Amino acid sequence: MQLSVHLFEDQALKAALQPLTQHRKVAELWLGTSTLESKWPTRISNADQADIQVLSAILPLPSTFQLLDQLPADSSYVYEGLVLAQRGQGIHRIEQHLPFLQHPEDLLTYQGEFLRAEIKGNNPAPGNNTLIDAKQIYIHPSAQVQASILDASKGPIYIGEDVNIQIGTLIQGPAALLTGATTNIGAKIRPNTTIGPGCKVGGEINHCIFFPFSNKAHEGYVGNSIVGSFSNLGALTNGSNLRNDVRTVSLYDYALKGPRNTGMKSLGQIIGDFVTTGVGTNLNTGTIIGSHCNLSSIGFPPRYIPSFSFGEYPAMKPFDFEKAFAAACAWIQLKNQEIPENLRQSMEEIWKADTSFRN
Numbered sequence: 001m002q003l004s005v006h007l008f009e010d011q012a013l014k015a016a017l018q019p020l021t022q023h024r025k026v027a028e029l030w031l032g033t034s035t036l037e038s039k040w041p042t043r044i045s046n047a048d049q050a051d052i053q054v055l056s057a058i059l060p061l062p063s064t065f066q067l068l069d070q071l072p073a074d075s076s077y078v079y080e081g082l083v084l085a086q087r088g089q090g091i092h093r094i095e096q097h098l099p100f101l102q103h104p105e106d107l108l109t110y111q112g113e114f115l116r117a118e119i120k121g122n123n124p125a126p127g128n129n130t131l132i133d134a135k136q137i138y139i140h141p142s143a144q145v146q147a148s149i150l151d152a153s154k155g156p157i158y159i160g161e162d163v164n165i166q167i168g169t170l171i172q173g174p175a176a177l178l179t180g181a182t183t184n185i186g187a188k189i190r191p192n193t194t195i196g197p198g199c200k201v202g203g204e205i206n207h208c209i210f211f212p213f214s215n216k217a218h219e220g221y222v223g224n225s226i227v228g229s230f231s232n233l234g235a236l237t238n239g240s241n242l243r244n245d246v247r248t249v250s251l252y253d254y255a256l257k258g259p260r261n262t263g264m265k266s267l268g269q270i271i272g273d274f275v276t277t278g279v280g281t282n283l284n285t286g287t288i289i290g291s292h293c294n295l296s297s298i299g300f301p302p303r304y305i306p307s308f309s310f311g312e313y314p315a316m317k318p319f320d321f322e323k324a325f326a327a328a329c330a331w332i333q334l335k336n337q338e339i340p341e342n343l344r345q346s347m348e349e350i351w352k353a354d355t356s357f358r359n
Contacts, residue, residue, distance in 0.1 A: 006050035019272030032114025225268035
């Protein structure tokens with residue numbers, strides 16, 4: 001049975017998943033090779049016409065589909081008071097946990113699992129490349145892959161439509177480079193990494209998710225991190241992903257308005273949309289950067305940088321709104337995308353929400 005699903009948002013969860021949800025719904029978050037909403041077989045915009053209503057933060061895993069199939073008529077799955085799924089009127093409440101996103105770093109936890117499940121190899125001819133375990137590799141016919149090494153012995157590799165893999169690129173699976181992505185010469189893409197549509201990357205990237213149309217084109221290391229859309233990490237931007245004392249990493253939590261111990265030992269940066277870093281910027285383990293920031297630093301700036309922050313640490317100040325808006329439009333146009341009609345309104349809401357933190 002194939003369910004028709006209506007996804008509904010929970011505003012408290014959306015707030016907790018900031019800064020990644022400042023410019024998008026929870027359903028539009030990227031994981032594996034696509035957004036959460038695109039992983040559901042049949043989506044219905046009208047709740048009344050759907051077989052079942054599902055919280056948008058629910059992870060569409062095989063075990064999830066099985067439990068949803070079993071949900072009785074006019075019943076709902078509830079976990080700690082939160083409705084996760086509902087069929088019909090949802091009157092009969094059943095206590096049942098379904099995996100769902102509660103924090104931004106949860107995307108990294110499930111990243112490898114989704115990449116392995118979603119990538120199916122097409123066993124491409126090697127050409128002038130070295131392909132290890134080629135049956136686990138998919139290369140779209142329109143992709144260009146030159147003098148590179150793709151190692152799928154530990155997980156599958158997906159090279160999508162119009163992707164350009166420049167010479168000397170090293171890719172270890174599981175990994176996916178999606179439509180129109182580009183690597184610079186000598187890029188090193190390590191396991192559990194997704195490079196989203198229209199991104200350009202170089203240097204070393206390990207266990208990361210790059211949302212569409214962002215760049216990290218030059219040398220520098222980023223690991224166990226998530227980068228929002230239309231962001232640009234300048235040359236030699238480096239992010240730490242492991243504490244010197246190897247203790248678990250704390251991360252700023254928008255819901256708590258303070259640090260939260262993630263229980264993870266490897267965790268780098270969670271970066272919002274429209275963030276730019278200057279040449280040689282260093283970012284500490286467990287750093288949150290809100291949207292619309294323009295920052296640089298030779299030393300390590302704070303682990304929480306509010307949206308619309310500007311300047312070289314420690315001399316940072318609020319980013320002038322009109323300049324931030326112009327910069328956002330410029331990055332969108334640079335990537336040949338259309339400027340959303342609601343961009344200014346969305347930015348104004350983010351500006352107001354983070355005002356107290358900037359001051």
